[in-house]
Amino acid sequence: MAAFAHKSGGTLTAAQIQVLVHEIKGSRYRIVEEGQGENVRIRIVADEKGIVPKWGTVEPAPASTPPYLPPDKKSGDATEGGLVFERACAACHGFNGMGKDSKGKLENQINDPAFLALISDQALRRIIITGRPDLGMPNYAQKNGRSKKHQPLTSEEIADLVALIASWRN
Numbered sequence: 001m002a003a004f005a006h007k008s009g010g011t012l013t014a015a016q017i018q019v020l021v022h023e024i025k026g027s028r029y030r031i032v033e034e035g036q037g038e039n040v041r042i043r044i045v046a047d048e049k050g051i052v053p054k055w056g057t058v059e060p061a062p063a064s065t066p067p068y069l070p071p072d073k074k075s076g077d078a079t080e081g082g083l084v085f086e087r088a089c090a091a092c093h094g095f096n097g098m099g100k101d102s103k104g105k106l107e108n109q110i111n112d113p114a115f116l117a118l119i120s121d122q123a124l125r126r127i128i129i130t131g132r133p134d135l136g137m138p139n140y141a142q143k144n145g146r147s148k149k150h151q152p153l154t155s156e157e158i159a160d161l162v163a164l165i166a167s168w169r170n
Contacts, residue, residue, distance in 0.1 A: 081164025
């Protein structure tokens with residue numbers, strides 16, 4: 001795993017690492033600034049009346065959630081995946097995942113060689129199942145951005161989508 005701390009070549013300050021620690025542990029904390037101007041030092045201290053961590057316990061997935069592992073290694077049909085993509089994904093990701101133009105800027109492109117070279121089929125499956133709430137992407141069952149008639153994707157449909165997206169690597 002890469003280093004996180006500045007002193008080890010990472011991108012995080014000591015204070016940022018301490019915020020992560022408090023958030024992961026779920027313990028309240030307070031940010032304390034000491035000094036002035038260029039000599040300001042920031043410390044993170046435990047405080048029962050401080051900031052409430054936004055991270056929390058993860059609830060178990062509903063029993064209806066498709067399995068994170070594909071049905072078998074050779075599962076998925078890219079042709080069928082194209083039909084599922086058109087119905088469940090194209091409204092946001094555009095034709096063949098090439099993205100959508102928004103005010104002169106390409107957004108939501110997933111048919112990107114660099115992205116596809118870095119992501120595994122298993123990670124694609126997981127993202128389809130869980131969605132990307134941080135980016136506004138619905139999970140396999142949510143309707144946001146989809147037809148009102150949208151039905152939750154089945155495990156097989158998810159396998160088909162993964163086969164389609166994986167085929168874009170070529």
